[in-house]
Amino acid sequence: MKKTLILVIFFYILAVLQTSFFIQFSIFGIAPNLILISACLLSFSAHKGSLMGGKKTDQNIGIYSAIIGGFFLDVFSSHFFGASIIILLVINIFIKTLLGFLKEISNRCQIIYFIIIFVFSLIIYDSILSLVLYFFNSVSTQFNLLTSLTKIAYNLVFASIFFYLLKGYNALKKV
Amino acid sequence: MKIVSQKRKNFKKIAIGIIILGATLVFLNIFQKNIRNTFYLISAPIQKTFWKIGNKSSNLFETIANITRLKREAEELKNKNQELTSQIISLDELKKENENLRAALGIGLEKDFKLELAEITANDISQSYILINKGSKDGLQKDFPVITPQKILIGKIIEVYENYSKVMLISDKSSVFDAKVSEKEIYGTVNGRGNLQMFFDLILITSDINIGDVLVTSTIGGIFPKGLLVGTIKYVQKEDNKPFKIAEIEPFFNIKELDDVFIITDFLK
Numbered sequence: 001m002k003k004t005l006i007l008v009i010f011f012y013i014l015a016v017l018q019t020s021f022f023i024q025f026s027i028f029g030i031a032p033n034l035i036l037i038s039a040c041l042l043s044f045s046a047h048k049g050s051l052m053g054g055k056k057t058d059q060n061i062g063i064y065s066a067i068i069g070g071f072f073l074d075v076f077s078s079h080f081f082g083a084s085i086i087i088l089l090v091i092n093i094f095i096k097t098l099l100g101f102l103k104e105i106s107n108r109c110q111i112i113y114f115i116i117i118f119v120f121s122l123i124i125y126d127s128i129l130s131l132v133l134y135f136f137n138s139v140s141t142q143f144n145l146l147t148s149l150t151k152i153a154y155n156l157v158f159a160s161i162f163f164y165l166l167k168g169y170n171a172l173k174k175v
Numbered sequence: 176m177k178i179v180s181q182k183r184k185n186f187k188k189i190a191i192g193i194i195i196l197g198a199t200l201v202f203l204n205i206f207q208k209n210i211r212n213t214f215y216l217i218s219a220p221i222q223k224t225f226w227k228i229g230n231k232s233s234n235l236f237e238t239i240a241n242i243t244r245l246k247r248e249a250e251e252l253k254n255k256n257q258e259l260t261s262q263i264i265s266l267d268e269l270k271k272e273n274e275n276l277r278a279a280l281g282i283g284l285e286k287d288f289k290l291e292l293a294e295i296t297a298n299d300i301s302q303s304y305i306l307i308n309k310g311s312k313d314g315l316q317k318d319f320p321v322i323t324p325q326k327i328l329i330g331k332i333i334e335v336y337e338n339y340s341k342v343m344l345i346s347d348k349s350s351v352f353d354a355k356v357s358e359k360e361i362y363g364t365v366n367g368r369g370n371l372q373m374f375f376d377l378i379l380i381t382s383d384i385n386i387g388d389v390l391v392t393s394t395i396g397g398i399f400p401k402g403l404l405v406g407t408i409k410y411v412q413k414e415d416n417k418p419f420k421i422a423e424i425e426p427f428f429n430i431k432e433l434d435d436v437f438i439i440t441d442f443l444k
Contacts, residue, residue, distance in 0.1 A: 022229070031302060075214045078341060080204055
């Protein structure tokens with residue numbers, strides 16, 4: 001219960017920051033999606049042998065993050081309620097399945113694994129959201145390589161920062 | 176046997192989870208207006224503060240990064256200022272003359288728009304929507320045009336809550352409206368491309384459209400009042416096998432620099 005409450009507050013703050021502060025630092029009209037980054041990171045960290053050490057109590061943190069983070073993304077977006085929740089849940093399943101093939105992630109490789117997984121998650125998120133917008137809001141999306149690469153690069157900067165912040169926090173907790 | 180019962184239990188758990196999630200989503204969508212309005216109401220003061228902090232910080236970063244360019248621009252603006260001052264003087268004289276002529280002919284001045292001032296409180300992650308702090312209780316309605324104090328078109332209201340309204344920017348992918356090149360009889364449609372990008376489409380191949388031409392709204396579509404500033408032509412794309420040209424637009428509005436906007440409340444389609 002306490003952890004869920006912390007997640008709610010955490011994602012709410014991220015949503016507010018994302019829609020009012022970080023939007024001012026957009027590059028080519030692209031702003032970082034902090035909620036997606038955090039939801040991916042928490043799903044990744046819940047895996048056995050990764051950042052959190054995969055404690056039994058942390059196993060569902062990815063699902064909770066997807067639901068709570070998705071809810072706040074939906075609140076501050078224009079599409080119907082549930083679109084972001086479902087996309088983040090799909091991403092959570094994707095990360096869990098992918099990490100299921102790996103027994104243990106060595107400490108040095110964690111950031112590389114996370115970056116690869118995050119890039120794929122971002123592509124999944126954008127693809128499904130484009131489909132949702134196409135079918136429900138009649139908005140067609142034109143693919144632009146430069147925009148897509150900028151989006152990936154810009155989000156990766158924040159994803160890396162968040163990764164090391166969580167890693168540092170876990171190291172401190174251990175001490 | 177144990178594994179089978181464990182699997183059944185897991186299946187039951189997942190099925191119950193999906194049903195609860197589905198029911199919650201249905202509930203959220205039924206009451207989405209109230210839920211969103213409540214969240215906007217709670218978040219608005221925090222968002223406004225962060226918006227202002229972000230605005231100042233990004234301006235500072237931009238200033239540091241553009242000092243050389245700014246120096247050159249300042250010099251250019253100084254020269255332009257002198258030019259404009261002399262133009263203002265001559266325009267003042269023309270204005271007086273115009274007023275006198277109107278009075279003489281008995282023509283009343285064109286009715287100004289009825290405007291409602293609002294503040295921007297947040298921006299959507301896709302950079303296609305902004306949230307303003309006026310809603311249905313202030314008399315706002317769907318499709319009302321939103322402009323800057325400089326008469327630059329920003330977008331139109333697409334959703335109205337009690338205390339807030341969501342404005343779709345003209346750069347949104349679903350935004351389409353008619354426009355024309357100022358002082359030329361070149362018409363076309365402005366289509367949003369997302370990420371604050373727009374293009375001017377359906378321009379006749381024979382049209383003499385140039386980089387730097389100013390686009391204003393036209394009356395054809397009836398979506399926006401005529402004469403609102405849209406942007407300048409950035410790049411013209413011409414393909415020989417097509418009957419129309421497409422041009423990229425540099426929007427006049429800069430979402431990062433916007434604080435206050437005006438809503439035109441008396442524009443009827």
